[in-house]
Amino acid sequence: MNTTISHLGRFATTLALTAAAGVVWAVPTYADTSAAEAGSCTPTAGNASATVSTRSVQVGSTIKITGAGWCNPAGGGSVIGVKIDEGSISRLDTAVHANKTIWAIVEADSTDGTLDAEIELPDGTAATSAPALETGEHTLRLLSGSLAAGDEMRTVATNAFTVLPADEVVPDAPAWAHEEVRNGGATAWVQSAVTPGGRLKLAGTGWTHPQGGPSTIALKINLTENGEQARRTGSGILQGDATIWALLDASVVDADGNFDTDVDLPPGLTKGQYFTVSLFSGKFASGDTQRTATTSSLTVDGEKWQGGDDNSDVECKPTSDQPTVTIENPSATFGGMLTISGTGWCNPAGGGSKLGVKIDEGGISHLDSSVHANRTIWALVQARHSDGTFTAEIRLPDGTTKTSTPALKPGAHTLRLLSGSLLPGDQVRTLQSEEFVVGAYKPNGIPAPVGKLKKGKRNGLEVTQSGKDVTVKVKGAQKGDWVFLSAYTDDDSPRYPWGEKWFRADARGRIMVTLPKDGAITGKLKLVAQDGNLGRKGGCSAGTTSPSPAPRRTRATTPRSSRRTTPR
Numbered sequence: 001m002n003t004t005i006s007h008l009g010r011f012a013t014t015l016a017l018t019a020a021a022g023v024v025w026a027v028p029t030y031a032d033t034s035a036a037e038a039g040s041c042t043p044t045a046g047n048a049s050a051t052v053s054t055r056s057v058q059v060g061s062t063i064k065i066t067g068a069g070w071c072n073p074a075g076g077g078s079v080i081g082v083k084i085d086e087g088s089i090s091r092l093d094t095a096v097h098a099n100k101t102i103w104a105i106v107e108a109d110s111t112d113g114t115l116d117a118e119i120e121l122p123d124g125t126a127a128t129s130a131p132a133l134e135t136g137e138h139t140l141r142l143l144s145g146s147l148a149a150g151d152e153m154r155t156v157a158t159n160a161f162t163v164l165p166a167d168e169v170v171p172d173a174p175a176w177a178h179e180e181v182r183n184g185g186a187t188a189w190v191q192s193a194v195t196p197g198g199r200l201k202l203a204g205t206g207w208t209h210p211q212g213g214p215s216t217i218a219l220k221i222n223l224t225e226n227g228e229q230a231r232r233t234g235s236g237i238l239q240g241d242a243t244i245w246a247l248l249d250a251s252v253v254d255a256d257g258n259f260d261t262d263v264d265l266p267p268g269l270t271k272g273q274y275f276t277v278s279l280f281s282g283k284f285a286s287g288d289t290q291r292t293a294t295t296s297s298l299t300v301d302g303e304k305w306q307g308g309d310d311n312s313d314v315e316c317k318p319t320s321d322q323p324t325v326t327i328e329n330p331s332a333t334f335g336g337m338l339t340i341s342g343t344g345w346c347n348p349a350g351g352g353s354k355l356g357v358k359i360d361e362g363g364i365s366h367l368d369s370s371v372h373a374n375r376t377i378w379a380l381v382q383a384r385h386s387d388g389t390f391t392a393e394i395r396l397p398d399g400t401t402k403t404s405t406p407a408l409k410p411g412a413h414t415l416r417l418l419s420g421s422l423l424p425g426d427q428v429r430t431l432q433s434e435e436f437v438v439g440a441y442k443p444n445g446i447p448a449p450v451g452k453l454k455k456g457k458r459n460g461l462e463v464t465q466s467g468k469d470v471t472v473k474v475k476g477a478q479k480g481d482w483v484f485l486s487a488y489t490d491d492d493s494p495r496y497p498w499g500e501k502w503f504r505a506d507a508r509g510r511i512m513v514t515l516p517k518d519g520a521i522t523g524k525l526k527l528v529a530q531d532g533n534l535g536r537k538g539g540c541s542a543g544t545t546s547p548s549p550a551p552r553r554t555r556a557t558t559p560r561s562s563r564r565t566t567p568r
Helices: none
Strands: 011-017 049-052 056-058 062-068 079-084 104-107 115-120 136-138 140-144 154-157 161-164 178-183 186-191 199-205 217-222 246-248 259-264 276-281 291-294 324-327 337-343 354-359 379-382 390-395 411-413 415-419 429-432 436-438 461-466 469-474 482-488 510-514 523-531
Touching: 049 140, 049 154, 062 140, 104 115, 178 291, 186 276, 186 291, 199 276, 246 259, 324 415, 337 415, 379 390, 461 523, 469 482, 469 523, 482 510
Parallel strands: 056 161
Antiparallel strands: 011 523, 049 062, 062 115, 079 104, 079 140, 136 161, 140 154, 178 186, 186 199, 199 259, 217 246, 217 276, 276 291, 324 337, 337 390, 354 379, 354 415, 411 436, 415 429, 461 469, 469 510, 482 523
C-alpha cells in the first residue's frame, strides 16, 4: 500500500448539521470537572480496589460494587467512571457522559474513599446498549482522574461476574461466606476463608450430564501460583491421578446436579498462602459436559494471599525513567508467538513488577480461568527483580472460538500492560503497546482525541454536503488509505457519528458517508479526519476552516426518520 500521505491526520473543516425536531443535548454528568468536595479524605487502603459482590445476575438487573482507596488528593472522594468489558459496551446516548463507553459514574465516600454502589446493567437487547450485552462472564473497569479536579489517575479492573438470560433463575447461594464460580451452565460455591487443619465447604447446582443424572466432578487444590497442587498418596489416590483431591460423584451430587458437602484440607497450610480450588467435569463419563471453574485465591488462617514471591529485599534499579513496552515482531500469525519486551517495571516495595497483559483492552478473553480469574488477562509477565526489564513470548489466539472469546480477527491489535494488583506494594500503572498485525492489516478502536483545533485552517480537507450525504476529500490520501472521521463541537469535544468505523479512501482520496438519522449530533460542528495507516494511526497536522464552496452543495436537512442507523 502507498503510504505517502503528507498531511492525513488531523484535518478539520466546519460541517453544518441540523438536529431532528425535539432533540435536546444531554449535559454530561460531572463533565465540568469542578472542584472535588472539600475536606480531608483518609483512605482505608493504599491502592484503589474494586470488587463486584454480585457474582451472578440476570440481564437488566443491578450489580453491587464495593471498593477502597478512592480518595481525591484535592479533597473528598474520587468521581469514578465505570466501563463494561473495557468499554466494549456503549450507551445509546450521552445522558451519563459524552463518552458513551462510560456506562456509569459513581462517587467514593468523601471521608475514607470507600466505594459502595449499585449499577444497572443493559437488558441484553439493542434497545439499551450497543452492542447488546450478551450472557456470560463480564468485568468492569473503574477509572478516576478526569472527572474531578485534582484527582489521581487510576485504572482498576474488577473480578468477573456472570450475566444470565432473563428467564434463567439465579440460584440461591449458601449462607456461609463463599466464592462463586460458574462454567458451562453449572455453579459452585467454595468457602472463601479456611483454617489450617479444618475442612473446606462446597456447594453447587447445575452439574448434570447431558443425558441425565449428575456429572462426576474432580476437585483439585492449587497451592502455588506456578501450578503446584495438593497431592494424595497411597490408597488415597483417586482415578490414578494424585492431584485429584476429591471426587464428587453420584454419592454426593444428586440427579439435578446439586451438592452440599465438605472435604478435608491438605496438611501444612500456612497463613496467607496462595490457595485456589478448581472443579472439573467431563473426564469420567462419556458425553459429559466439559467444565472448568477455578476460584481466586482464598483466605487462609485469616489472611488472603497478596501476590507472588516476596522480593521486598531486592533492590530494583530501573533502566528507564518510565515503563516501556516494545512489540518485537509486529507482524504475527494466528496461534503464533508474539514477542514483547519492556523496561522500567520495578516494584516500589522491591523486585520487579508482575504484569497482566490484555489484548485489545480486554476485548479478547480466555475460555477458562487457568491464567487468571479475570479471563480478559491473556498473559502474566514477571519483570526481572534486579532492573525491571522483561522479554516474554505470548501465544496468540488461533482466530477461532476454540481458543478465545470472541475469536481474534485479522487486522491491527494492541496490548495493554497493567501492574499494581498482582504483587503487594506495587505501583498502579497502565501502558498500551504499539499495534501489531495478525493477518491483513486493519485499524480498530477509536483513536485518541486530537485536542484543541486551530481555527482558520483545514490543511486540504474538503467537505461537500448534500442533505444527509457527505463527501470528504483528504489532500494526499491514496486509494485504500484508512481514515477515521469524527465531529468536534466548538469546545473541541469529540462526537462519533459513525461509531468506531474506519473508512478507506477511494482513488481520488475521498470518503463518502451518511449522517446518522437519530439526531445524535446537532448544530455546527468541525469534521476531523485521522490517519489509520500502520505506524501512523491517529497522527495529526491540521486545523479548522469554514467549508469552501462546492458545486451542488446544500445545507443539511432535518432527517426524515428518527430511527437509529447503524454504520455499515
